[in-house]
Amino acid sequence: xxxxxxTLAASVTSALPRAGVVSAAAxxxxxxxxxxxxxxxxxxxxxxxxxxxxxxxxxxxLRGEARALQALTAGVRAVLxxxxxxxxxxxxxxxxxxxxxxxxxxxxVDAGHVPSGPGVATELAAAIAAxxxxxTSVVRDSGLPALDAAQVRAEAERLLxxxxxxxxxxxxxxxxxxxxxxxxxxxxxxxxxxxxxVDPASFLFEDDADDVPRITGLLQWGGLSVGDPAxxxxxxxxxxxxxxxxxxxxxxxSPRAVDGALSERARLHAELExxxxxxxxxxxxxESVVADAVALLEALDESVRDAPPLAQDSxxxxxxxxxxxxxxxxxxxxxxxxxxTYDADALSEYTTDETVSSTPTEDETAPLELSDxxxxxxxxxxxxxxxxxxxxxxAAARNALRRWTETA
Numbered sequence: 001x002x003x004x005x006x007t008l009a010a011s012v013t014s015a016l017p018r019a020g021v022v023s024a025a026a027x028x029x030x031x032x033x034x035x036x037x038x039x040x041x042x043x044x045x046x047x048x049x050x051x052x053x054x055x056x057x058x059x060x061x062l063r064g065e066a067r068a069l070q071a072l073t074a075g076v077r078a079v080l081x082x083x084x085x086x087x088x089x090x091x092x093x094x095x096x097x098x099x100x101x102x103x104x105x106x107x108x109v110d111a112g113h114v115p116s117g118p119g120v121a122t123e124l125a126a127a128i129a130a131x132x133x134x135x136t137s138v139v140r141d142s143g144l145p146a147l148d149a150a151q152v153r154a155e156a157e158r159l160l161x162x163x164x165x166x167x168x169x170x171x172x173x174x175x176x177x178x179x180x181x182x183x184x185x186x187x188x189x190x191x192x193x194x195x196x197x198v199d200p201a202s203f204l205f206e207d208d209a210d211d212v213p214r215i216t217g218l219l220q221w222g223g224l225s226v227g228d229p230a231x232x233x234x235x236x237x238x239x240x241x242x243x244x245x246x247x248x249x250x251x252x253x254s255p256r257a258v259d260g261a262l263s264e265r266a267r268l269h270a271e272l273e274x275x276x277x278x279x280x281x282x283x284x285x286x287e288s289v290v291a292d293a294v295a296l297l298e299a300l301d302e303s304v305r306d307a308p309p310l311a312q313d314s315x316x317x318x319x320x321x322x323x324x325x326x327x328x329x330x331x332x333x334x335x336x337x338x339x340x341t342y343d344a345d346a347l348s349e350y351t352t353d354e355t356v357s358s359t360p361t362e363d364e365t366a367p368l369e370l371s372d373x374x375x376x377x378x379x380x381x382x383x384x385x386x387x388x389x390x391x392x393x394x395a396a397a398r399n400a401l402r403r404w405t406e407t408a
Contacts (some may be wrong), residue, residue: 003093008038008050015050015089015100019043034058039103047103048088052096059096061222066090066099068224071142081130082203083217104217106204111238114200114246121242123215124200125249131218132192132229133255139193139226146191146226153187156180156272163275166282168294170301176309177275180268183311189228189259196223197269198232200239230265237270264310274300 009024020043027037027049036052053059072084085101092098114120140146147155160177163169180186195218204217233250236243243263251258274296281289 002033002054003036003052005038005040007093008036008052008098009040011052011091011093011098012040012042012048012050012089012100015091015098016042016048035062040100048100049085049103050098050100052093052098054096062097062099065220065222067142068144068221069101071138071144071224072221073138076134076138079130079134082127082215084221085217085219104204104219106206106216108201108203109205109213111200111235114239114242116241116245118212118245120200120205120213121239121245122249123205123213124203125246126253127203127215127218128195128198128232129250129253131195132232134193136191136193136226139224144225147228148191149187149189149228152191152228153181156268159272159275159279162279166278166290168278168290168297169275170297172301172305173271173275173297176304177268177272180264180310186261186265186268186311189230189261189265190256191226192229192256194223194225194227194229195221195232196225196227197234198223199235228265228269230262231269233262233266234270234273236263236266261311268310271300271304 005024005026009021012021013019022041022043024038024040027039034054035058036054038050039047040050041047051062053062066087069085069087072080077084083104085104087099087101089100090098091100109120114124136146156177160174160181164174198218198220202218202220203215204219205213206216208214233246236246239246247263274293278290278293278297281287281293
């Protein structure tokens with residue numbers, strides 16, 4: 001049973017002994033019931049957020065989030081162009097950790113609602129580039145995960161192996177992804193500080209005096225690590241209209257040269273989220289999750305069947321089949337997703353309520369259209385959990401990725 005705001009408010013006085021509580025209200029965090037959360041007003045006028053995990057996985061993720069926020073020292077926060085929550089205190093409630101942190105105001109924009117042109121798209125690009133520009137010592141000195149390019153590539157290959165071992169991965173996707181993993185040019189990049197797959201809905205916006213959206217804060221930091229900068233741009237698969245503007249603004253804002261395969265790897269990371277969903281279903285022993293994942297993979301396979309390869313200039317068909325030949329055929333493969341950088345809380349959700357048609361050129365990969373698989377969310381700061389009706393398996397499949405990113 002979900003804890004009431006009053007119960008959560010009482011825990012604030014334990015985490016912050018000298019604080020007095022004036023009021024408390026329920027707070028939706030788009031976490032699909034993984035946390036009990038409340039917005040609490042203190043007697044000194046401050047508003048704080050209190051969060052309690054509802055299960056062991058959420059417990060682990062909340063501890064990881066707190067650890068990442070603690071890595072953001074005052075010096076690091078001073079150079080960031082946006083605010084991050086500040087951990088104010090902690091306690092224990094019903095054997096679960098309670099974390100109290102500062103509340104950040106603002107509105108959010110879903111990936112599918114990011115328009116082209118200056119504004120939201122360019123703000124997102126500049127904010128992500130600013131995080132990527134942080135010195136990697138911020139992560140390494142805090143003991144957070146750090147991978148080099150070869151390890152990032154190996155992670156992708158391991159995920160592909162595990163997905164293939166389920167026996168449910170369409171051969172077309174296996175061939176497409178094996179070719180990408182085998183393409184050396186695709187994996188020549190400089191690793192940076194990353195957010196582990198940030199989604200636009202994690203950023204907070206406020207309009208300036210000219211009604212121009214400006215990013216003021218970022219809520220999700222649990223995936224803070226060193227890795228592939230492309231992983232934080234995989235959401236562009238759900239925002240094809242904004243893709244060019246985001247990539248251009250990101251390159252202009254980045255202090256280092258952007259590698260030429262950034263957008264292709266971002267697309268690959270987006271597609272591999274479907275493989276993650278499949279692997280998760282098998283690891284959890286959930287037939288419904290596996291069924292959802294298979295439906296999603298089959299739809300994705302159909303949508304990219306005529307699309308150019310992700311690394312068409314650097315991999316031959318012989319390379320692709322050679323890579324496929326390296327995939328083990330044995331069924332006894334660990335599908336537990338025990339990787340250095342895998343953080344389910346950081347997996348992005350891909351949502352949109354608009355269908356954007358785009359005809360790919362010979363040199364451009366078709367946008368990954370997710371709008372037909374998701375239901376639109378209502379506007380506003382509170383985001384509700386979108387679930388398909390039990391008697392509508394197609395809708396259930398369309399919402400599978402959302403449930404994966406919210407519940408895994």
